[in-house]
Amino acid sequence: QQKVQQSPESLTVSEGAMASLNCTFSDGTSNNFRWYRQHSAKGLEVLVSIFSDGEKEEGRFTAHLNRANLHVSLHIREPQPSDSAVYLCAVKGATGGNNKLTFGQGTVLSVIP
Amino acid sequence: ETAVFQTPNYHVTQVGNEVSFNCKQTLGHDTMYWYKQDSKKLLKIMFSYNNKQLIVNETVPRRFSPQSSDKAHLNLRIKSVEPEDSAVYLCASSYWVFNQDTQYFGPGTRLLVL
Numbered sequence: 001q002q003k004v005q006q007s008p009e010s011l012t013v014s015e016g017a018m019a020s021l022n023c024t025f026s027d028g029t030s031n032n033f034r035w036y037r038q039h040s041a042k043g044l045e046v047l048v049s050i051f052s053d054g055e056k057e058e059g060r061f062t063a064h065l066n067r068a069n070l071h072v073s074l075h076i077r078e079p080q081p082s083d084s085a086v087y088l089c090a091v092k093g094a095t096g097g098n099n100k101l102t103f104g105q106g107t108v109l110s111v112i113p
Numbered sequence: 114e115t116a117v118f119q120t121p122n123y124h125v126t127q128v129g130n131e132v133s134f135n136c137k138q139t140l141g142h143d144t145m146y147w148y149k150q151d152s153k154k155l156l157k158i159m160f161s162y163n164n165k166q167l168i169v170n171e172t173v174p175r176r177f178s179p180q181s182s183d184k185a186h187l188n189l190r191i192k193s194v195e196p197e198d199s200a201v202y203l204c205a206s207s208y209w210v211f212n213q214d215t216q217y218f219g220p221g222t223r224l225l226v227l
Contacts, residue, residue: 032213038154043117043203044218051213086154092214100169101216103156 002027004091006104014112019076021107023089026070032092033065035074038106039085047087048074079111116140117219119204125225126194134189134222136204143208144168145187146216147179150201162187191224199226 003026013019021035032051036044048063050056050072056063060077072091076083089104117138126132138145147159160179161169167179176195180188191198201223207216 034215036218043119043220044205046215046217049213049215088154088156090156100158100161106154 004104010108119219138206142206
């Protein structure tokens with residue numbers, strides 16, 4: 001069964017400094033990766049979806065995928081206090097019981113002015 | 114802009130009661146989902162519906178039952194709630210493009226069982 005782990009559990013950065021979040025997964029056949037953001041008491045907002053190795057940029061958010069290393073990361077350029085939220089990594093396997101979206105436990109990001 | 118709508122936002126109830134949560138999507142998607150998010154923010158899928166057919170049931174307790182009248186609606190009923198059912202329940206819908214799907218989430222319904 002797919003296991004998705006995020007690190008760090010929490011991260012505090014200063015406004016304008018790069019924020020980097022990590023996510024590892026266990027199923028090497030996974031082919032669908034995305035990062036969501038969840039502000040307190042709100043739903044999930046999809047930030048970046050990536051389906052092949054390499055880099056995918058959406059505005060200030062860039063995802064890097066390396067399936068050989070079972071790793072996908074999210075980099076936030078010039079973070080702002082409004083980016084303070086929980087960031088969730090989600091991975092979908094290609095086959096069998098992993099053919100569903102499995103979420104990591106989240107990284108709590110705090111951006112201080 | 115919200116396109117997946119959930120009601121109610123919050124619900125407080127007592128052990129043993131029955132509750133129902135509603136979800137509606139206006140995106141024209143074929144597949145809808147219910148997720149449970151626990152106090153540690155971990156999301157786990159409960160059900161998914163594709164054209165009114167249940168295609169995933171993640172061994173949730175039998176007191177949970179999804180109900181769909183059409184592909185735009187997927188409600189969740191919980192008979193006889195228990196304290197461990199306290200959580201946020203998130204509804205989502207998805208579409209497929211080039212064999213990949215993207216899920217859009219509603220704001221969630223927060224349930225507290227006393």
